Amino acid sequence: MSQLHRSPTSTPTRSEEKRRNLLVTASELFLQQGYDGLSMDAIVSAAGGSKATIYRYFGSKADLLVAVVEYLCEDFILEFKQLDTSRVELTEGLQLILQNLVAVVTSPRHVDFYRLVVNGSAQVPQVGQTWYEHGPRVWHQSIFSLLEQQRQRGLIAADTYLSELPPILFDALFSHLTTRTVMLGQTCTAQAFEPMINELITLVTQRLKTP
Template sequence: MPQLHRSPTSTPTRSEDRRRNLLITASELFLQQGYDGLSMDAIVAAAGGSKATIYRYFGSKQALLVAVVEYLCEDFIIDLKQLDTSGVELARGLEMILEQLVAVVTSPRHVSFYRLVVNGSAHVPQVGQTWYEHGPKFWHQLIATLLQEQRQRGAIATDASTSEVPAILFDALFSHLTTRTVMLGQTCTAKAFQPMIQELIALVMRRLQVA
C-alpha cells in the first residue's frame, strides 16, 4: 500500500497520523469501488474509528474524494519529482519525462484512478480541478522548465515559441495512453510507446529549430 511521503525531519502528531491513515485507506477503497459504490460506513469499517472522526478530518464524502485525488496525484509523481534533466540534451530530457508519463499512465493503478477522476468529477466538480492542478499542470511545468533551461543554454532558437509545447506533448501522449488503457482496456508495455515518443520529440525538435 502506498505511503504518504514527508520530510525526514518532520514529526507527525497523532492527529496527523490518524488523518494520514484514513486517507490511505480511503484511497484504496475509492480505487477499488469507485465513488458511487463506496460508503462512509465502509471506510470506517476498514480504517477503524468512527464516522464522526472522518467528518472531523474531511467534512464530507465529497471533500474526502478531493483529498484522495490530491494524494494519489502526488503519489503518482513521486519518482517524477526526483527526475534530473538539468545535465542532459533537450531530446533526452523530453524522452525522460515522457517515458515517466508512460510508466505512470499504463499502470493498472492509474487506470483505476483515472476512472475515479472522471466519475468523481460528475459528482464533485472540484475533483477535476484538483486532478489538473496536481497532475497535468505539474507535467506541463516540468516540460516548460526543461525548455527554459535549454533556451538559456542556446539549444533552442531565440525566436522559437515554446509556450504551447508542454501542453501539446503531454496531451498528445496522455490522450493516446488513456484511450489504449482506459477506454480500450489494453495492457500496454512502455516499449510499445517508444515510436510515438520519438516522433513527438522529433516534431518538437524541428518546431523549435534546435541549434
C-alpha cells in the first residue's frame, strides 16, 4: 500500500507532510522536464530543504522517479476508484469504466505522464513495473470484478472464461488513445471515443455466453 494514503481520520505527521510536499513538487517538475532534464538541485530549489532530505526520504533520483510514478498513478485514478459497478448491468458498467479511462488518458497531464513513464522506464526499469501495478492492472481488476459480478448474478454463463477479456479490452482502447494523444499529438475530446467504446462493448457482450 502506498505510504501516501492514510486513514481519513488520521493526521499526517510532520515528516509525512514534508515527504508528500517533496513528492508533489518533484512530480510537477518531472512532468515538465522529464527524467534526464531534471536535477536534484532543481527539486531542492523548488521545494526547499536540502538534497540530504530528499535522499533520506527517497534514496536516489531513480527511486524518487519510481515514487513519483506511483503517486501520479494514484492521483489519476482517484475518481475512478469511487466507481461502484456492483449493481449495474454489464453494458452500463463497461461504459462507466471505459469512459473514465478515456477522460484520464486524453488529459494533457496524462500525455506528459505517459511520456515520462516511457522515457523513464528505459533508464529505471522499476518505473514500468510500478506504472503497470498502479495503473493498467487496477483497470484490469475493475473490469474483471464487473464481469465476475455479472457471472455471480447469473447474467454470464458459469463456465465462461473471463481472465483474458480485461487486458484485451483495456489494451485495445488504451493503445488507440495513446497513439492519438501521445504519438500523433492530437487534442481529443472524450466524446470522440464514444463510437469506439460502444463497438468494444458490443464485441465483448457478443463474446460472452449467456445462461
